[in-house]
Amino acid sequence: MIDNRNPMYKDNGVCAMYLPQATQRLIELALAEDLDGGDLTSLATIPADLAAKAHVLVKDQGVLAGMEVAAAVCRLVDPALEWQPVLGDGAAVKYGTIVAYLSGPARSVLMAERTLLNFLQRLSGIASKTALYVAKIADTQAKLVDTRKTTPGWRALEKAAVRAGGGANHRFNLGDGVLIKDNHLALGGHDIVGAIQRARAVAPHTTKIEVEVEDLAGVQAALEAGADIIMLDNMSIEAMREAVHLIAGRALVEASGGITLERIRAVAETGVNLISCGAITHSATALDISLDIAINS
Structure with missing residues (x-):
């Protein structure tokens, strides 16, 4: 038994063999x-x-x-x-x-x-x-994925909880993949094509390149540069539907931003492949x- 005054007084070594x-x-x-x-x-x-x-x-x-x-x-x-x-x-x-x-x-x-x-x-x-969100899109092709909006120190556990609820995991950390977001583009002159090309030049050949876009012009630029995944950030339902039609299977399509339980079904019906949602971890x-x-x- 651990010391009654302080649980860390003795290291009985019984936990390390079970969990990371x-x-x-x-x-x-x-x-x-x-x-x-x-x-x-x-x-x-x-x-x-x-x-x-x-x-x-x-x-x-x-x-x-x-x-x-x-x-x-x-x-x-x-x-x-x-x-x-x-x-x-x-x-x-x-x-x-x-x-x-x-x-x-x-x-x-x-x-x-x-x-x-x-x-x-x-x-x-x-x-x-997570299970509530997954149930809303169960008969569509869309998959619900989490984000890095997790409690500090709890990420592995919270992402495991997402899986328990029927969802899937996005990146675990910044070294887990290339995701070019709005702040990367702002610092690079809003050059989507250039950002993707630079990422492709340094990333391992097995790494997929994802880029966040806000409009159909951004979708077109991402396609021209050969993005593997295109994230549609805070787009309207109609704009997402047009983006899916424009991409036409040439890249995976992820919807992000403003994903609520009331809205997720309509987002899924646009034909996107992935729906990322921070609320399932940060607001549960x-x-x-x-x-x-x-x-x-």
């Missing part, structure tokens, strides 16, 4: 944030040798995500904790769904409670919001999940 180091560090930071100074209430009121059982209960409708992270929180708080998942990431849940059971030393259960719930609630909220509402505890007999 970046995620392990995030969990450690979250535990340190919550347990710096220890759990004074539990130390004062709960006997050290008392055991407890608990279940993790959903109090809303949505899609589950973050179960492996919740398990890792328990392992890091105390290897004696036993996490028993009932469902996995991507499972549809509703009010009253039990998604996991947790048992072990009562103090440790309480020490893990808030951190594991914070991860589950946030990530399940993203998966749930946490799914209501609680941990209910009972003393072992």
Whole structure:
């Protein structure tokens, strides 16, 4: 068990074998944030040798995500904790769904409670919001993708939650691909053709070149320069439809900007291949999940 005064006092090494180091560090930071100074209430009121059982209960409708992270929180708080998942990431849940059971030393259960719930609630909220958007375009050719508008330090987890909700991932970081955006073009004299040519000259031959455009003239320039993906930024539905017709399959077409649940269906019906949406990560509402505890007999 970790030291009751500070969760980072001892490194029991039980988390690293399960999750990437970046995620392990995030969990450690979250535990340190919550347990710096220890759990004074539990130390004062709960006997050290008392055991407890608990279940993790959903109090809303949505899609589950973050179960492996919740398990890792328990392992890091105390290897004696036993996490028993009932469902996995991507499972549809509703009010009253039990998604996991947790048992072990009562103090440790309480020490893990808030951190594991914070991860589950946030990530399940993203998966749930993603699923709503995906359902709107399920019978079209368009695929919903996320953006880099993620919580600092949480990107890998939040993008995994998007996948759990049925979406797909765009770039993970700036080194993950070439995406020429408005600020790149502003600094380069708004020369779309030149920007694509310069990118093509230095990027690996396996790298696709994507460029953001705002009008049909930009679409034409991107086509002339041989862009692999053309992002239609904040265009009207009619303009997107015209752009798809102009591109005619010569490049993948991505719609971006102003993508709402009410509008996404109309965007998909223009014929675009991809729809990128920042709201599924930056504006997701946490799914209501609680941990209910009972003393072992």
